[in-house]
Amino acid sequence: MKKIWLIFFISMMVISLRAQQNLDFSGSGGIISPEIHPNNTVTFRLNAPNVKTVAVQGDFISETANMVKGTDGIWTYTSAVLPSEFYSYSFIADGLKINDPNNVYVVRDVASVFNVFLIGGGQGDLYKVNDVPHGTVARRWYDSPGLKMTRRITIYTPPGYEASNANYPVLYLLHGVGGDEEAWMALGRASQIMDNLIALGKAKPMIVVMTNGHTGNAAAPGESSKGFYKPVMMTPDVFNGDMETSFGDVIQFVENNYRVHKDKAHRAIAGLSMGGQHTMYISANYPNTFDYMGLFSPAIVKPNNPNATVYKDLDGKLNAQMKNGYRLYWIGIGKADFLINNVNEYRDKLDKMGMKYVYRESSGGHTWANWRIYSSEFVPLLFQ
């Protein structure tokens, strides 16, 4: 037995030098980075003896922080005590932005890939995978006659869905201009938030449907026949009305394929930034369809295609929505968000019309930290 294992290990080490066989240990060394200490400070480490300067940059510091080189060639930096949160960061080595080779956990945001880490003990506990019942996350393809396309969709079904005979309510959860059907999963920690809120008894078990709001794309970058291309934020389909016009295809697919309550009282729609605008227009254009609306840092901007039917007579449509009634119209935005003036103008309009809404103003700006908070506050209000 010893001999076989020795050969096994030596072989693996030799071949790892050539990266020809799939047993690469490089980058593993003995280095742990990031290391989260019991007091919630975090030490970052990078083994880079030949590099002149290394800094760390992330959403837990306002600028960059210089790392310090040890005699062993390992650069380190230890953060201040950090609040419980899901964080992202990169290193900058001799001016080059790089990922932490000792941290395999990464997320993509548009055309950038960042490392992530998570600090528990507070809000971040909602973003963790905890030992609670877990829902199922499926990537499916649905037919959109409105867009003449088969499109990818990400669907969370709550724990117990498969074994149950019950019908469930549905939350349609939309991303921003940089996102796709994966954004709420990767950056929004949506499946963890749902599992945890349901386990805590704070949210009703519900289905969460995550669409792709770039209607020119069939799927997230790399997941369609467009192959591996460099993602861009401003696709030609942005704010052109197609998302709103074709949204009925999504509802129809969900209601034909899942055990759901098919009525207004059991449909919610929410979205961040561009998805907030989608939420506003979709709920106004399908006026008796949703009892719950969530506009998270909504990008209430003039459409690129203002003559699209869905964009016409918004005031008249909002009036109809108001008269038909709804349970919750929830608007959240950060004080430092560059879209806050647009949101304030929209709130003025609603106030003048007498259209009721719940307003949540948080600290911070146009960030996933806020969108995770908004979703974890909004979801418990649904279907109660």
Add this chain to the structure above:
Amino acid sequence: MKKIWLIFFISMMVISLRAQQNLDFSGSGGIISPEIHPNNTVTFRLNAPNVKTVAVQGDFISETANMVKGTDGIWTYTSAVLPSEFYSYSFIADGLKINDPNNVYVVRDVASVFNVFLIGGGQGDLYKVNDVPHGTVARRWYDSPGLKMTRRITIYTPPGYEASNANYPVLYLLHGVGGDEEAWMALGRASQIMDNLIALGKAKPMIVVMTNGHTGNAAAPGESSKGFYKPVMMTPDVFNGDMETSFGDVIQFVENNYRVHKDKAHRAIAGLSMGGQHTMYISANYPNTFDYMGLFSPAIVKPNNPNATVYKDLDGKLNAQMKNGYRLYWIGIGKADFLINNVNEYRDKLDKMGMKYVYRESSGGHTWANWRIYSSEFVPLLFQ
């Protein structure tokens, strides 16, 4: 309209400098890397004016290749003409292994994250997302009484499964010592291979069940309550018999939760490296359960826990398996694989017993390139 958009864009640019708001354009520049040329050479680019040396390393070159710095500070390297394949690579900048900041497509293998690209026009076309009907990929959690754990499992259901009333055959597809329930999806391109083979009429529509063979883990790194930790290859559960002992829990879950044919003629099992050993022992220990076995570069090594019941009397169990009959016992390995002697010893044993098998010897070693080839050759042989 112009004014609103101007404010929108200026805001985005200002805030991107601070990386505080989620609209980071850094790394996008005008650089395309990798750029795949029509003749299937590939140009890699890295904007790193302050760096002294840059090389590229990947599974398309045997060693590393030096990149050349232009007057603009951008390093480039153009490969030879590459065969159609799914490739991985990294850069080495001043001795530091980094990812390509202009390529957002990455896969993890144990504790390393690599960039990937794909060259079509041959075998690689099977690994592409093509405009064909797509199956559904679900991440679910199943109960394993044998392991006293709820565990994550990745399940591919073929196009048409949801709309059909038919029963389907099942392929259980197992990973190697460095993998988990995501490995066949990320590195093995399993859902693309299945979609494409089915669309070409080369494979029967089937369900593919991808388990986690590290029985001490509930899920892939980052997907369980263990949180974000540094993955290791050699977990204590490796080759200890628990995977084989508890595999009935997986079959039971699948057969209780999916519309499947529950007979030997409609069950296949295959795995790579450690998963090849699992396939050997599981199929021998459940002797009348599988008609199709696939051992891809199997790690036929002495178990760590040789007294486990599943490991005892292998010859007797193989004899029973032979007498019960099966349709296909398929063994594939590369000429340069460090496990080929072990496989040759195993083939000698089978030959002496008179136990029939199909043997496929490929070029290359213990690589995902081979496992993608083996799976794309094995799957068309199933359930015909």
